[in-house]
Every structure is written in C-alpha cells, then in structure tokens.
Amino acid sequence: MAAQLGPHELLHVFSFLEARDLLRAAQVNKVWNEVSMTKELWRQLCLRRWASCKAFPMVVGTQTWKQYYFCRSELEFRVESGRPQDFICKAISGHTGKIDELAYISPHEYRFDDRARSVVCTVSSDCTVRAWDLREGTEIWSSPVQPAPLVTLVAYPQLQLVVTVDVEGLIMGWKAETGAEWASFSLPASCSSMETCDHPDGPFLLVACAEGSLYTLTVPQLQMVSKVATFPRASVSLSCSPDQQWVFVSAQGSDVGPKLFYTQPLLLPSEDGLPVSTTVPVRLSSRACWAPDEAARLMVLHRDDGGMHLAITTFELKTSKSRGRVSILAQQLASFPLPDNLTPHLMQGHGSQVILLASRSELVLFTIHGLQLVAFQDHQKPITSMWVDLNCVITSALDLSLRVYVWNKENTSPVLKSCYHLLGGSHRWASGFTHVKSDSVSIAGVEARSTGTSILRSYCYRVHLSATS
Secondary structure, eight states: OOOOOOHHHHHHHHTTOOHHHHHHHTTTOHHHHHHHTOHHHHHHHHHHHOGGGGGSOOOTTTOOHHHHHHHHHHHHHHHHHOOGGGEEEEEEOOOSSOEEEEEEOSOSSOOOSTTOOOEEEEEETTSOEEEEETTTTEEEEEOOOOSSOEEEEEEETTTTEEEEEETTOEEEEEETTTOOEEEEEEOSSOEEEEEEEEETTEEEEEEEETTSEEEEEETTTOOEEEEEEOSTTOOEEEEEOTTSSEEEEEETTOSSOOEEEEHHHHHSOOSSOOOOEEEOSOEEEEEEEEOTTSTTEEEEEEEOTTSSSEEEEEEEEEEEEETTEEEEEEEEEEEEEOOTTOOOSEEEEETTTEEEEEETTEEEEEETTSOEEEEEOOOSSOEEEEEEOSSEEEEEETTTEEEEEEEETTSSSOEEEEEEEEEOSOTTTEEEEEEEEEOSSEEEEEEEETTSOEEEEEEEEOOOSGGGO
C-alpha cells in the first residue's frame, strides 16, 4: 500500500497550488481539508496576487486571509464589470454651497469586515467642512459655520486629522472622528496650494502662500517649521514626490522655470536656514506629475524652446554633497513633443513609464519616450478630474458621468481597458461632475447643481463576506 502524505508534506505540496485547486483539495478528506485551510497558504496566495498586501497588515480577529482573498477577488470582478447589482449608489446632500474639494479620511486599505467603511470630508463655499459615510449616504458631522468660505483640504487618515484652509488663508485642523477643532495657523495672504508630507521624520504640511512663500508646518500642531521664498506674488502649485523627499513648485504663467526643493532642509532647517533647491530647465511649464513606482522621477509639461509647441520632459532627481553643502541634480531622462491637437489640462503618472493626459474630453496615454499607447473618447464633454491608482483610472466630466477604466495586469506593459460609465442625476438639475476620488472599495464624485450648489454621489461596491467564511 502506498505511503500516505503527512500534514507537513501536504502543506509543502499545497504551497504550489492556486486557490481553486486548494478548494478542490479541501473536499478529499478531513486531513486535506484542514491543511488546505492553513493561514499561511492563503497569506502567500494573497501576497503573490497583490503585492500591496504587505503595506496593509491584517486586522486580527476581523477577517482571515482566505476571506481576504475571495473578498478582494470579488471586488476586482465587480469593479471591472460595473453592473447595477455590483454597487450601491447614493446621492448625498447637505452643503448649501458649492463643494470645492473632497478627501478620504478612511485609510486606503482593503478591509471587508463589519468595521470597514468609506468616509470622505468636503469643504464648501457655505463655510463648513463636513464628513460623510459613503455606504450609508449620511452626514457624520459638520463644523460650525466659519468666518470665510473654505477652499481646499487635505487628510491624514492614520492620524484621523483633516486640515482645511479658507479664502483668507486661515488653516484649521479638525479631528476626523468628531469634527472638533484641533489647531490653527494664519497665513499673511490666501493659500494657493496645500500638500501633505508624510516624511520618515514625521507628518508635515506644505503650504504655498499667495505672497510668494512656501511654509512648512508641523502636524497636528500646525506650528511653523520653516518659510522660504518661491515665486513673488504668484499663484503657486505644489506637488510632493512619492518618497516625500522632493517638492515641485511652479508658478502659473511664469517665464521662470519651476523649482525643486529638497524637503529635508524644509522639515529640519539648519542654523543657516538656507533651502536646497534648483530651477528645472524648462520654459513655461503648466503641469507636472511623478512616476508612482519611482522615488524621484518627475514628468513636466512645458513649452519647447521656440515657445510654440507643448512637450513633456522626464527628469531623474539626485542629490550630491560637496563641502557639507547639498545640491540637486535634475538629469533629463526623456523628452518628446505632443501632437498639436492635444492641449492637456490634467496630467497623472502610472507605474514608472506611463503618462495619462486629459485634453478636453479625451484621455490619452503615452510612455515617457512619446509612444502613444491608447486614446479614449468616452466622454461627450470636458474631463474635469482624474483618479489614478494601481488598479483603475476614473475620470469625471461635465457630461454628468464618471468613466471607469481598469489596468490589464497580465500584459508586460500597462494596458488600460475602458469598462463602463457611472451616471449622475438629471441634466435638468445638474451640470456635471467636478471631482472624483476613490479608496478602491468606493468612488466619490462631486456633482454640481444648476442652482450653484453641489452634492456627493457615492458608488460603493458590494462584497459579501459571509460567503467566504
């Protein structure tokens, strides 16, 4: 009679199987069933399929690795198919003014237990900041009416903190769970841009002021760490690199090239207080984005040397140190001219090589070397916002729709597939979507109303935990 494999030998053999094969093995007998349910087997399956699992540790006692595997597989199927039964749609109203910005304050992680929920905060011209439960379609809290309209906000989900700024430059910190005021800081003029900086030395807030300075504030205390000059009396935009080591600073309509600041001297200034910065060698830049999979790869949309045509140039950033002084090296990696029919107003990066551009109602993908990968003309009116992550791309437009695209991960190079529209309300009452964001299990869009107000529309994907226990 042939020798029987013991649990340890079975565990080794089962480690080479896929999920469907493990489920078949579980039906053979009691021993095979017990071994096929081993936590480490399902953990390795999850890590092989979704490398991002390493960044989001499991919550003990709320879900197993097997549950996680099947819930996330179901989620991916529903995100790609987009049938009416795949998600719960809610129209959420409460603001009496126009919503100017939204941000998720729930952590961007895949949780499929009873405690998981998607929460966003919004700021409005009605002078309030509010928090919303997207799945329930309800308001969680609203701030007291502030002295001036709020124009933008950023969130620190791990700290459960929201930071807002109003038209007069008053920065406020709010506890995300309750809406209680935490701290404040007053700029000498209005704010033109605000960015989070989750640096290894701690979380910070970067703020561009209309009088031409870049402020660095501690979080959550909102105390000033440093202040450096950027572009005098200009509307400045900020963008932090994926590793939080660099800040790209550009001034709209300026002939002077955009600037790059090394964040370390901003966050921990030395005795001389001098920033470390350089000017990027391009003219009339209008947009920029980072390659998410690279620590310091910057793509800049700008005018060519003749000033007549648009081009995109990619830089690799490095630092060098000489005689105790740090300097920045921006080495050109690639550059290409854009077709004359493209006038991009939105720009995002994906992976290490792909650039996504929104030009009027068209979405176009290029490599950093100028190869056009694909172009989509799914929207009937201009695209207003674009969300890009590892799994999908979502665009909002004035045609009152959101368009969902999914990355095909089986190809050696990234390929984007157009999947479906998510529709808003009636054209009689609404004038289009102005913003869209996602936390992977839900989508939140801001729908502008013809009355000058805004509402939220949430689309939460259905995932059934009970079927996988």
